Each structure stands twice: as structure tokens, then as C-alpha cells.
Amino acid sequence: MLKRITVLVLASFITLSLTACGTKEQPVKSSNLSASFGLFKSEQFTPTDVCVTCHVELHSQWSGSMHNNAFRDPVFQKVYQFAVEDTDGDRVVEDFCIVCHSPVGFMSGEIPPPDGSKLSEIAKNGVQCDLCHTVSASTGIGNFALKASPGNTKRAQFKDAVSPYHETEFSGLHTTAEFCGMCHNVNHPVNNLSLEKTYTEWKEGPYAKEGIQCQDCHMTPGPGVTKPNPGKAAIMGPDRPHIYTHSIVGGNVAVPTLLGSAEHARLAEERLKSAATVEILPLTKFKPGTENTLQVKVTNKGAGHYLPTGLTETRQMWLQIKVTDGTGKTHFSSGGLNKDGSIEKNSIVYNTVAADETGKATHKVWRAEKILSDYRIPPRQSVTEKYQASIPNGAKGPFTVSAMLRYRSAPQGLIHELFGEEEVQLPITDMAGDSIVVK
Ligand code: HEC
Ligand code: HEC
Ligand code: HEC
Ligand code: HEC
Ligand code: HEC
Structure with missing residues (x-):
């Protein structure tokens, strides 16, 4: 090509x-x-x-x-x-x-x-x-x-x-x-x-x-x-x-943050926070020692287009889920960040993945030949994500299940590749969340 x-x-x-x-x-x-x-x-x-x-x-x-x-x-x-x-x-x-x-x-x-x-x-x-x-x-x-x-x-x-x-x-x-x-x-x-x-x-x-x-x-x-x-x-x-x-x-x-416009950064955050709702659906059962099914509903409430939109080959919106026990110990996690700023492997990410002529995923949109996947939320529609959380026997409640929808305009790894030594850290916005406590 x-x-x-x-x-x-x-x-x-x-x-x-x-x-x-x-x-x-x-x-x-x-x-x-x-x-x-x-x-x-x-x-x-x-x-x-x-x-x-x-x-x-x-x-x-x-x-x-x-x-x-x-x-x-x-x-x-x-x-x-x-x-x-x-x-x-x-x-x-x-x-x-x-x-x-x-x-x-x-x-x-x-x-x-x-x-x-x-x-x-x-x-x-x-x-x-x-x-x-x-x-x-x-x-x-x-x-x-x-x-x-x-x-x-x-x-x-x-x-x-x-x-x-x-x-x-x-x-x-x-x-x-x-x-x-x-x-x-x-x-x-x-x-x-x-x-x-x-x-x-x-x-x-x-x-x-x-x-x-x-x-x-x-x-x-x-x-x-x-x-x-x-x-x-x-x-x-x-x-x-x-x-x-x-x-x-x-x-x-x-970018408004990098270029010194705090007001535009604040307005963009406000906009992101208006875009979605997150709801943890009621649990039918929740028991230590078994696999527990968690369901999280994410709704595009406020965006007039898909969520996210624009350069979605680069944008990242994802769900962070955590189950902690009565002592605060985490027993299940998805969507957390690794030390290098990348998102944990088993996570739900809403974005578009483009492939180059060899079929390999790429962020270089100028080399894009086809779209490998496009997982985003249409306006006023919802998706329900399922997780299997296995909680060890003997873990003591009350358990807290929390969900947070997060956004950043590019993967930290890509920014690192582009900026090298400059050490640019992209801000992450918590768009919407929910949490429930189970006895
Ligand atoms: C991205 C394109 C874009 C840029 C850049 C832009 N405008 Fe506008 N502007 C618009 C549009 C579109 C409208 C009309 C919106 C409507 O009627 O729905 C508008 C409306 C206006 C109006 C009518 C009053 C109002 O705001 O409703 C004025 C005056 C104006 N713009 C001046 C400016 C000036 C001065 C600048 C630069 C500082 C500027 N615009 C930059 C797109 C732009
Ligand atoms: C000397 C003052 C002055 C300057 C300089 C000026 N404008 Fe205006 N402009 C006005 C006034 C006054 C209005 C009418 C506002 C109204 O009726 O509400 C206007 C109206 C407009 C409108 C609305 C037009 C419409 O019919 O809806 C636009 C667009 C606009 N200006 C763009 C610009 C742009 C772009 C520049 C710079 C290249 C500029 N103006 C420079 C005074 C100025
Ligand atoms: C002449 C081309 C052009 C027109 C017309 C234009 N835009 Fe843009 N817009 C851009 C470009 C280019 C950027 C991206 C700048 C960047 O990210 O470096 C942008 C950025 C934006 C952003 C910010 C995106 C973000 O990630 O925060 C919004 C929102 C937006 N445009 C909305 C609009 C709306 C609404 C209109 C019509 C009123 C409009 N644009 C008209 C070229 C345009
Ligand atoms: C019902 C309100 C609504 C309408 C209509 C709407 N938007 Fe948006 N838009 C939002 C919200 C909320 C966000 C922030 C969430 C997001 O990034 O998608 C957004 C984000 C954006 C972004 C930034 C996307 C990103 O994440 O990089 C662009 C660009 C944009 N809109 C352009 C447009 C354009 C162009 C149109 C018309 C064709 C439009 N919007 C119509 C509400 C709206
Ligand atoms: C037809 C208009 C158009 C052309 C052509 C275009 N862009 Fe953009 N670009 C946009 C708009 C609109 C946005 C904002 C979308 C969003 O916010 O997600 C954008 C956003 C971007 C961003 C995100 C910037 C940021 O701060 O996150 C990058 C990077 C970018 N473009 C690179 C490119 C490159 C490289 C090319 C050439 C291969 C290109 N663009 C050609 C309209 C264009």
C-alpha cells in the first residue's frame, strides 16, 4: 500500500x-x-x-x-x-x-x-x-x-x-x-x-x-x-x-492541560462526565468459594454519537471493576492499570482497532487497511458486560463491588513511544461509576 x-x-x-x-x-x-x-x-x-x-x-x-x-x-x-x-x-x-x-x-x-x-x-x-x-x-x-x-x-x-x-x-x-x-x-x-x-x-x-x-x-x-x-x-x-x-x-x-488552558480541560472533563451512566445490576447470588456473575450496564446517555467517537483508533474508554472483602483486600479486578500505565489484559475497552496491510493491529492510521474491531456504544444505547468473579472460600464480607468507566485520549504506551524522554503522562477521567455492598 x-x-x-x-x-x-x-x-x-x-x-x-x-x-x-x-x-x-x-x-x-x-x-x-x-x-x-x-x-x-x-x-x-x-x-x-x-x-x-x-x-x-x-x-x-x-x-x-x-x-x-x-x-x-x-x-x-x-x-x-x-x-x-x-x-x-x-x-x-x-x-x-x-x-x-x-x-x-x-x-x-x-x-x-x-x-x-x-x-x-x-x-x-x-x-x-x-x-x-x-x-x-x-x-x-x-x-x-x-x-x-x-x-x-x-x-x-x-x-x-x-x-x-x-x-x-x-x-x-x-x-x-x-x-x-x-x-x-x-x-x-x-x-x-x-x-x-x-x-x-x-x-x-x-x-x-x-x-x-x-x-x-x-x-x-x-x-x-x-x-x-x-x-x-x-x-x-x-x-x-x-x-x-x-x-x-x-x-x-x-492537550488543554499540556498547553495551559485549565478552563478547557475542566469543560472537557465535565463533558465526559455527562456522557455515560454505569449500573451494577442486582446480584442474584454472591458466595465465597464459587464463581459469581457480575453484570455491569453502561449507557451512552449524553453523547450525540458513538461513545467514544472521533479518532477511536487512539482513544481509550474502559471499565474498571473491583471486588473487595470486608478487610479491603481485592479478590477480583479488571480494567486496572499495570505499572507501565497499560490497561490489564482481561479488560473491556471501548475503541476501534485498525490493521495494516499485514493484518497486524496498528495505531498508524495512515497505514490502516481495515478495521479489525469496533466496540463502542451507540447514542442512547446500552451494553451489559459480564464478569466471572471467583471469590476464595473463607473470604469475609461485606463485599464491595465497584465499577468505574474511565477515559484517556491515548494509550500511555503510545504516548511514551511518541514523546520518549519527555515523560508525558496523560490524565485519566473517571466518567461514571457505581458500587454496591453485599453482605
Ligand atoms: C469550527 C468553526 C468555528 C470557529 C473556529 C469559530 N466559529 Fe464562530 N460560529 C461557528 C458556527 C457554526 C456558528 C453558528 C452556530 C449556529 O448557529 O448553530 C458560529 C457563530 C458565531 C457568531 C454569531 C454569534 C454566536 O456566537 O452565536 C459570531 C459573531 C462568531 N461565530 C464569531 C467567531 C469568532 C470571532 C471566532 C474566533 C475567535 C469564531 N467565531 C470561531 C463556527 C466557528
Ligand atoms: C470592529 C468590530 C468587529 C470586528 C473587528 C469584527 N467583527 Fe464580527 N461582528 C461585529 C458586530 C457588531 C457584529 C454584529 C453582532 C450582532 O448583530 O449581534 C458582528 C457579527 C459577526 C458575525 C455574525 C454574522 C451573521 O450574519 O450571523 C460573524 C460570523 C462575525 N462577526 C465574524 C467575525 C470575524 C471572523 C472577525 C475577524 C476576522 C470579525 N467578525 C471581526 C463586529 C466586529
Ligand atoms: C475545518 C475543519 C473543522 C470544522 C469545520 C469543524 N472541526 Fe471540530 N475539529 C477539527 C479538528 C482538526 C480537530 C482536532 C484537533 C486536535 O485534536 O488536534 C477538531 C476538534 C473538535 C473537538 C474536540 C475534540 C476532542 O477530542 O476534545 C470538538 C468537540 C469539535 N471539533 C466539534 C466540532 C463541531 C461541533 C463543529 C461544527 C460546529 C466542528 N467541530 C467543525 C476540525 C474541524
Ligand atoms: C447530545 C449531545 C451531543 C451531540 C448532538 C453531539 N455531541 Fe459530540 N460529544 C458529546 C459528549 C457528551 C462528548 C464527550 C464524550 C465523548 O468523548 O464521546 C462528545 C465528544 C465529542 C468529540 C470528542 C471525541 C473524543 O473522545 O475524542 C468530538 C470530536 C465530537 N463530540 C464532535 C461532535 C460532532 C461533529 C457532532 C455532530 C455531528 C456532535 N459531536 C454531536 C455530546 C454531543
Ligand atoms: C478531514 C479532517 C482531518 C484530516 C484529513 C486529518 N484529521 Fe486528525 N483529526 C481530525 C479531527 C476532527 C480530530 C478530532 C477527533 C477526536 O477528538 O477524536 C482529529 C484528531 C487527531 C489526533 C488526536 C490529537 C490528540 O490530541 O489526541 C491526531 C493525533 C490526528 N488527528 C492526526 C492526524 C494525522 C496523522 C492525519 C493524516 C494522516 C490527520 N490527523 C488527518 C480531523 C482530521
Whole structure:
């Protein structure tokens, strides 16, 4: 597969979308990609320090968000540089990774070189104000399927906005999940394998049917649908019945922490804690000296897509179960952490495992040829996990059975591989738990 990648030039994105017809996912209009490379100069986009003069609050919410961080993100940087080396500086991989993580860098042709040394400030600001607000149309779903129209007209949901600095225009697109879907479905640029499909998961789930958009959850002050949020869109603007917030957090607690935005880390934690419920089902029997069946029900209560979603080849959500006796001694454990930070072998982990061309599991999504397993929880659905806990004869109650659903944005081993000596430790968030005591 790699050989094939190497001989491909960027223009062949166009043919790719035609030849890769065996997929079940949304069609990818990859031709859009090659069409937009080097199409604009970065100066055609207005820097965020202009917008901040009037949109003070929105700017402070956006700074420190994963959209602002998309290119500087140290985890992205390590993986990206690794991908570049691993594919021998192949332009298809190089350009593909950049298109969503530094859209202006891609569209202005300021990448290559992949180290970002030629990038303008605005390109380093990842997904920023002017990129989103000058989009004039979507050209499909996934793989950066958007029409950029940099210029003085800024588009969003208002039909009556007046600004002393720029023209405004109502854009229905900005009010729908299809706007987010332009980037939040990712297909492999060569074999079209679906690597991320948050939009599709939402589209096929109950929230889409009820008309609840990504914005209704992610652009509100807290988890759940917390409309309305009255306020001002600009310091000199009128009072508005509802303003969409711009922190747009997901499950990434690690990167905001690393880059010094405690507020975004806190918001992401809050969001993770709103996503699920965990319930230990009533025990029919529980006896020392026998195998005891424990059942734990995990429900995706608050996420509008699968749980987890996004780059699930890297994300880890797992169940930690423990049975302790009256003296506090542990007799059964699953989902605990080993000394090196890896999860115990017999554990339930919710994620996606991709395989390379030899069929071996890999975190290198650019080498992914197929999906080996995908075990996650669809929106508003539950899974029930079963455990056999053998408790030794003579162990004395009362016994405590506890369950905790935990999340981190990558396996610690992968982080160790990427960061080496730097010793980066990823935070783990306890999302939801339950415990019961049996006599
Ligand atoms: C000199 C002040 C000022 C500057 C600078 C400014 N804006 Fe605005 N902007 C406003 C005002 C005022 C409104 C109208 C607010 C309202 O009606 O509630 C507005 C409205 C908007 C809207 C809503 C458009 C709609 O129709 O829904 C967007 C989007 C927007 N601005 C984006 C930006 C971006 C991106 C930048 C930086 C490139 C920027 N603005 C710079 C003052 C400014
Ligand atoms: C079509 C848009 C798109 C393209 C192309 C894309 N990404 Fe991403 N990437 C995303 C989105 C959206 C997320 C966030 C998903 C999530 O939070 O799980 C993301 C997240 C990531 C993360 C996780 C960062 C973290 O802090 O945990 C890494 C690493 C990453 N991408 C690497 C890559 C690499 C390497 C490539 C090229 C092979 C690539 N991306 C191409 C959209 C894209
Ligand atoms: C990831 C894309 C994205 C980025 C980055 C982004 N916005 Fe927005 N913004 C939106 C969307 C989408 C809406 C409309 C939400 C809706 O109506 O459902 C919006 C709404 C707005 C509005 C209307 C008032 C409101 O908040 O509801 C203004 C003004 C605005 N944005 C300015 C900005 C500024 C200034 C920045 C940078 C500091 C910025 N945006 C960054 C996507 C973005
Ligand atoms: C231009 C492409 C683009 C658009 C449009 C876009 N995003 Fe993103 N988004 C990204 C990228 C790239 C990242 C990942 C940055 C990283 O992890 O390094 C991201 C990250 C996120 C995250 C944080 C993920 C985490 O792990 O915490 C959320 C939540 C999110 N986006 C929601 C949205 C929503 C909601 C919309 C629509 C209003 C939207 N995005 C529109 C490219 C985009
Ligand atoms: C009903 C509310 C709701 C809706 C609708 C919703 N989300 Fe989420 N989203 C959440 C919650 C809660 C989380 C945190 C749990 C998780 O990581 O899945 C989350 C997490 C995320 C993440 C981070 C995933 C990770 O773990 O890396 C991304 C990216 C994201 N959402 C994008 C989107 C996009 C794009 C849409 C629309 C297509 C959308 N969301 C619709 C509630 C929602």
C-alpha cells in the first residue's frame, strides 16, 4: 500500500474518489482537496487578533479550544512527524494531515515543509475564526469538503447582523451538523477506509432525527442541551436571545492541560462526565468459594454519537471493576492499570482497532487497511458486560463491588513511544461509576 501511496501525486485525489467505490460511508469528494491546495494566500484570511477587538468573549472561548490547538497540539505534532517519516515524506499523507489541522497552511501551500517553518501565524492557529466564518458552501461530508471564500463577508446564523468592520451574511449551513461534518468524518486518502465518522454516527442516530445538531451540545455553556444562552455576539452588538459558545470541547483533557488552558480541560472533563451512566445490576447470588456473575450496564446517555467517537483508533474508554472483602483486600479486578500505565489484559475497552496491510493491529492510521474491531456504544444505547468473579472460600464480607468507566485520549504506551524522554503522562477521567455492598 505504501508503494502505491508513494507513486500517487496529489492530483490523484480526484481519481481516488472515483475508484474507491466499495465503501459504505458517505462519499468523499476528495477532488475538493487538490483543488484547494495553494489556491489562496494566507493574507487573504483575517487574523484572529483583529476579530478579538470586538468579539472578546467568543475569542477567549475559542483560544485554548482544540480548534485553535489543532496544529500546535503536541500529540498531533508527534503523530504527524511520525507519519511523515514513516511514509518517506510522501506528499499525499503530508498534505492530507494538514488540511484539517491547519486549513490555511494547506490552502496557502505553506506546508511543505512539514515542520511548519514556513507557516504564517494564522495557519498555526489551526481551525480559526476566519476559516469557519468565510466558508460559503459545503461540497459534501468529510475530508474537508468545504468551499472557502475568504473575504470581507462573514457568515453565521444571524439574518440582521450589522458590523462596522465587515459585511455579514446569513448562512443556514452554519446552523447544521453538516457544517461540522465537513471535517468530522475522515476517510483514508488512498483506500477510503473510514477512520473517523462522528458525523455519520450522529446522522444515523436519534439526535439527528430529533433535529439536535452538534452545535446544540458543543456550542453551549455546559453539557446537555442548555439553550437559551442570552448575551452579545460583539461588544457593541445588540442583546441576543441566544449566543453559541466557542470553547467546543470534546473528550480531550490532555492537550488543554499540556498547553495551559485549565478552563478547557475542566469543560472537557465535565463533558465526559455527562456522557455515560454505569449500573451494577442486582446480584442474584454472591458466595465465597464459587464463581459469581457480575453484570455491569453502561449507557451512552449524553453523547450525540458513538461513545467514544472521533479518532477511536487512539482513544481509550474502559471499565474498571473491583471486588473487595470486608478487610479491603481485592479478590477480583479488571480494567486496572499495570505499572507501565497499560490497561490489564482481561479488560473491556471501548475503541476501534485498525490493521495494516499485514493484518497486524496498528495505531498508524495512515497505514490502516481495515478495521479489525469496533466496540463502542451507540447514542442512547446500552451494553451489559459480564464478569466471572471467583471469590476464595473463607473470604469475609461485606463485599464491595465497584465499577468505574474511565477515559484517556491515548494509550500511555503510545504516548511514551511518541514523546520518549519527555515523560508525558496523560490524565485519566473517571466518567461514571457505581458500587454496591453485599453482605
Ligand atoms: C470592529 C468590530 C468587529 C470586528 C473587528 C469584527 N467583527 Fe464580527 N461582528 C461585529 C458586530 C457588531 C457584529 C454584529 C453582532 C450582532 O448583530 O449581534 C458582528 C457579527 C459577526 C458575525 C455574525 C454574522 C451573521 O450574519 O450571523 C460573524 C460570523 C462575525 N462577526 C465574524 C467575525 C470575524 C471572523 C472577525 C475577524 C476576522 C470579525 N467578525 C471581526 C463586529 C466586529
Ligand atoms: C478531514 C479532517 C482531518 C484530516 C484529513 C486529518 N484529521 Fe486528525 N483529526 C481530525 C479531527 C476532527 C480530530 C478530532 C477527533 C477526536 O477528538 O477524536 C482529529 C484528531 C487527531 C489526533 C488526536 C490529537 C490528540 O490530541 O489526541 C491526531 C493525533 C490526528 N488527528 C492526526 C492526524 C494525522 C496523522 C492525519 C493524516 C494522516 C490527520 N490527523 C488527518 C480531523 C482530521
Ligand atoms: C469550527 C468553526 C468555528 C470557529 C473556529 C469559530 N466559529 Fe464562530 N460560529 C461557528 C458556527 C457554526 C456558528 C453558528 C452556530 C449556529 O448557529 O448553530 C458560529 C457563530 C458565531 C457568531 C454569531 C454569534 C454566536 O456566537 O452565536 C459570531 C459573531 C462568531 N461565530 C464569531 C467567531 C469568532 C470571532 C471566532 C474566533 C475567535 C469564531 N467565531 C470561531 C463556527 C466557528
Ligand atoms: C475545518 C475543519 C473543522 C470544522 C469545520 C469543524 N472541526 Fe471540530 N475539529 C477539527 C479538528 C482538526 C480537530 C482536532 C484537533 C486536535 O485534536 O488536534 C477538531 C476538534 C473538535 C473537538 C474536540 C475534540 C476532542 O477530542 O476534545 C470538538 C468537540 C469539535 N471539533 C466539534 C466540532 C463541531 C461541533 C463543529 C461544527 C460546529 C466542528 N467541530 C467543525 C476540525 C474541524
Ligand atoms: C447530545 C449531545 C451531543 C451531540 C448532538 C453531539 N455531541 Fe459530540 N460529544 C458529546 C459528549 C457528551 C462528548 C464527550 C464524550 C465523548 O468523548 O464521546 C462528545 C465528544 C465529542 C468529540 C470528542 C471525541 C473524543 O473522545 O475524542 C468530538 C470530536 C465530537 N463530540 C464532535 C461532535 C460532532 C461533529 C457532532 C455532530 C455531528 C456532535 N459531536 C454531536 C455530546 C454531543
